[in-house]
Amino acid sequence: MTRRDQYYNKSKQEGYRSRAAYKLKQLDDLENVISGGDTVVDLGAAPGGWLQVAAEKVGPPGSVIGVDLQRIKDLEDSTLNDRVETLRGDMTEDKTRERVIDAAGGPVDAVVSDMAPNMSGEYSLDQARSLYLARQAFETALEILDTGGNFVVKIFEGPDVDDFRADVEDEFQYVRVTSPKASREESSEIYFIAKGRLTAPVRPGDELEVEIIDVGSEGDGIASIDGYRLFVSGAETGDKLTVRVEDVKPNFGFAAPVDDE
Known part of the structure; x- marks a missing residue:
């Protein structure tokens, strides 16, 4: 058949x-x-x-x-x-x-x-x-x-x-x-x-200036982009820095400071 x-x-x-x-x-x-x-x-x-x-x-x-x-x-x-x-x-x-x-x-x-x-x-x-x-x-x-x-x-x-x-x-x-x-x-x-x-305001590869407003449970800094949470490795509350977006999920994303590369 x-x-x-x-x-x-x-x-x-x-x-x-x-x-x-x-x-x-x-x-x-x-x-x-x-x-x-x-x-x-x-x-x-x-x-x-x-x-x-x-x-x-x-x-x-x-x-x-x-x-x-x-x-x-x-x-x-x-x-x-x-x-x-x-x-x-x-x-x-x-x-x-x-x-x-x-x-x-x-x-x-x-x-x-x-x-x-x-x-x-x-x-x-x-x-x-x-x-x-x-x-x-x-x-x-x-x-x-x-x-x-x-x-x-x-x-x-x-x-x-x-x-x-x-x-x-x-x-x-x-x-x-x-x-x-x-x-x-x-x-x-x-x-x-x-x-x-994805309805996030950012995409992988984007570089942007952010301010860290909080620190997550895993120790990553948290920035807010139009209400979207961006976790930034090695950042602390109050930091203002340039980051590159590495990964984007529907409700949150991950980024790294450009200066660390």
Whole structure:
């Protein structure tokens, strides 16, 4: 049995609307993208396979917003359906993005996108369109993800993918690129799993003047940058010095005095 037949048949047996459901299951197994109680936005959600998986994973306290150009039918499982809201619209249009933001009612915990272009049969064109859709999903994620939130997006391998990865890495603590087993063997699709949305006012490599306002439990000085905590090695309360940012986490970062190098 081919991989395609295996997952197609499995989806029918287990009540999933598409074989793609297993892609999200496998991606989540790798990196724990969705947790109980999360609010998740699913872009390109039709026919609903990813919606089903996301609704299972967020559990009763969570919610899932599905968006697609096509109408998404209510889920057959009423328990899961109660956690899902669907919107019909084009994610390349600002008005659709605004509707998603309104529906979320605030920052969300995860944005997942399985959007794909209508296939023309010309790979270079299809790849370029795939990259465009991935960037649309990325821009949406940057706008609505909470600090520390996660992002999953599909893209076809090809030109400018490395540039796209660099852009994603600038905005998240960790990025992994993978191809789940449920993808068709002949497929060129890959998935970016980006974890830990960074909303810090600094980035690694930045040099800045800081004043140490406190000392942490590990003995590092603490500076505040627009409310963001920056731990500075070897610094003491009252020090004013130039530091270079070495590592950035969603809620705090680490730096070293430039003079120590």
